[in-house]
Each structure stands twice: as structure tokens, then as C-alpha cells.
Amino acid sequence: AQSVTQPDIHITVSEGASLELRCNYSYGATPYLFWYVQSPGQGLQLLLKYFSGDTLVQGIKGFEAEFKRSQSSFNLRKPSVHWSDAAEYFCAVNSGGYQKVTFGTGTKLQVIP
Amino acid sequence: NAGVTQTPKFQVLKTGQSMTLQCAQDMNHNSMYWYRQDPGMGLRLIYYSASEGTTDKGEVPNGYNVSRLNKREFSLRLESAAPSQTSVYFCASSVLAGGPGDEQFFGPGTRLTVL
Numbered sequence: 001a002q003s004v005t006q007p008d009i010h011i012t013v014s015e016g017a018s019l020e021l022r023c024n025y026s027y028g029a030t031p032y033l034f035w036y037v038q039s040p041g042q043g044l045q046l047l048l049k050y051f052s053g054d055t056l057v058q059g060i061k062g063f064e065a066e067f068k069r070s071q072s073s074f075n076l077r078k079p080s081v082h083w084s085d086a087a088e089y090f091c092a093v094n095s096g097g098y099q100k101v102t103f104g105t106g107t108k109l110q111v112i113p
Numbered sequence: 114n115a116g117v118t119q120t121p122k123f124q125v126l127k128t129g130q131s132m133t134l135q136c137a138q139d140m141n142h143n144s145m146y147w148y149r150q151d152p153g154m155g156l157r158l159i160y161y162s163a164s165e166g167t168t169d170k171g172e173v174p175n176g177y178n179v180s181r182l183n184k185r186e187f188s189l190r191l192e193s194a195a196p197s198q199t200s201v202y203f204c205a206s207s208v209l210a211g212g213p214g215d216e217q218f219f220g221p222g223t224r225l226t227v228l
Contacts, residue, residue: 009153032214043117043203043219044156051214090155094214101217103155 002027002095006104013081014112021076021107023091032094033074035065038106039087047089050074061085086111114139117220119204125226126194134189134223136204144207145187146171146217147179149200156203162187194227201225 003026013019025031032051036044048059055067065076074091091104120135138145143164148156158171162181176198178190187206191198202223207215 004155034216041221043205043221044217045219046216049214049216101158103157105153105155 002031002093002102004091004093004102004104006089006091006107008107009105010108010110012110012112015083016080019076019078019081019085019109021089021091021109023074023076023104024072025074025091025093026072027093027095029095030069033065033067034092034094035059035063035074035076036090036092036103037061037087038090044090047076081109081111083111083113085109116140117204117206117218119202119220119223121223122221123224125228126191127228128195130194131190131192132194132225133191134202134204134225135186136188136220137186138204138206138218139185140206140208140218141184142206142208142218143184144215145181146205146207147177147187147189148203148205149173150203150222151200159189159202191225194225196227199225199227 005024034049035047038044047063048057050057050067057065063078067074088106088108090106094101117138146161147159150156157173160179162168165184168179180188204220205217207217
């Protein structure tokens with residue numbers, strides 16, 4: 001069965017610092033990978049997704065993620081964090097089909113001045 | 114476009130009461146979903162509807178029923194609420210019929226407390 005692990009429950013970074021959120025997945029073949037962001041009191045919004053091809057994927061709001069098959073990872077990065085990036089971030093994997101989307105438990109990002 | 118809308122935003126129930134959570138989307142999407150979000154658990158799929166007229170169980174369907182009223186609307190019903198159903202409920206929709214690359218569009222959520 002597929003699974004997604006986000007090892008960091010909570011991360012605090014200073015505004016302007018770089019950010020990396022970790023995501024590891026477990027699935028036999030190459031999965032479809034997603035990062036979603038949830039601002040306080042809001043639903044989830046897609047940041048980016050990976051299916052195949054270039055392993056470095058660009059998303060909205062200046063985020064990018066890199067797929068590393070050898071490490072079964074799909075880490076999310078941003079070079080310079082803004083206060084408005086404070087939110088909860090979810091990694092998700094889809095091995096195919098309606099009920100095949102598995103979400104990670106989320107990483108809550110706090111940004112300090 | 115309003116996207117995905119959910120009502121109500123907040124609800125408090127007593128054990129044993131029933132209620133229906135409403136969801137509507139105006140993006141002409143085929144597929145719709147109900148999730149629950151609990152601390153430390155991520156999102157778990159309750160039910161989904163691949164297309165108008167069809168519904169199927171997800172990971173945690175017990176205690177819930179759904180109705181795909183038409184292409185726009187997908188409701189979730191709790192027949193006899195239990196404290197274990199205290200959660201935040203999200204409705205989502207996607208364009209394609211089960212394509213693994215589908216982006217899901219989420220509503221703002223309903224925060225339900227069962228006493």
C-alpha cells in the first residue's frame with residue numbers, strides 16, 4: 001500500500017530564510033506527487049505536482065520541489081520565505097484512481113520576523 | 114466563480130443528532146469528494162463520487178452517507194452523530210474521471226463538534 005511520511009510536524013523559519021519541507025513516499029512504481037498548502041481556516045490549494053519528466057518542478061508562490069527516486073522523496077523548497085507563507089503544507093501521492101490519493105499528516109510552518 | 118462552497122462553516126451537535134453537510138461546485142467538475150481532517154492524521158477520504166449518479170466508499174465511510182444530488186452538489190449526512198465524528202470536513206472536486214494527475218479543488222471546510 002502506498003504511504004506518505006512528513007517527518008516534521010512543525011517548522012519555524014525566519015522571514016527571508018530558505019525553506020525545505022520533507023516528504024517521503026512508499027510506492028512501487030513512480031507515483032503522482034503533489035504538494036498542497038492550507039492557510040488558516042481555509043481549504044487546501046495545490047502548489048505543484050509531478051508526474052514524470054524533469055525532476056525539478058516549479059509551482060505557484062515561488063515554491064519548487066524535487067523528485068528523487070533513489071531516496072523516495074519529494075521535498076518542497078523555497079529560497080526566501082515570506083510571512084504570508086505561514087500555513088500547513090501537505091504532501092500527497094496518487095497511485096491511480098479516485099480513492100488512491102494518500103495525504104501526509106502535514107507540516108505546520110511558522111515564520112518569524 | 115465561487116469554486117467549491119460548503120455549508121455550514123461551524124456546527125455543534127449532541128450525540129445522536131443528525132445533520133447534512135452541503136457542498137456545491139460551479140466548475141463543471143465530474144468528480145467530488147468528502148474528506149475529514151483530524152490532528153496528526155492528515156486528510157482521510159470518507160466517500161467520493163466519480164460522476165453524477167455514482168458514489169463509492171473511501172477509507173473511513175462508517176457512520177456517514179452521501180448523495181450526489183446533481184453534477185454540482187454532493188452532500189454528506191451523519192445519521193446519528195458520535196463524538197468520534199468531531200472533525201473538520203472538506204469537500205473537494207476534480208475535473209477528470211479518476212485521473213491520477215487530477216488536481217483537487219477544496220472548499221473552506223466545516224468544523225463539526227459532537228458533544
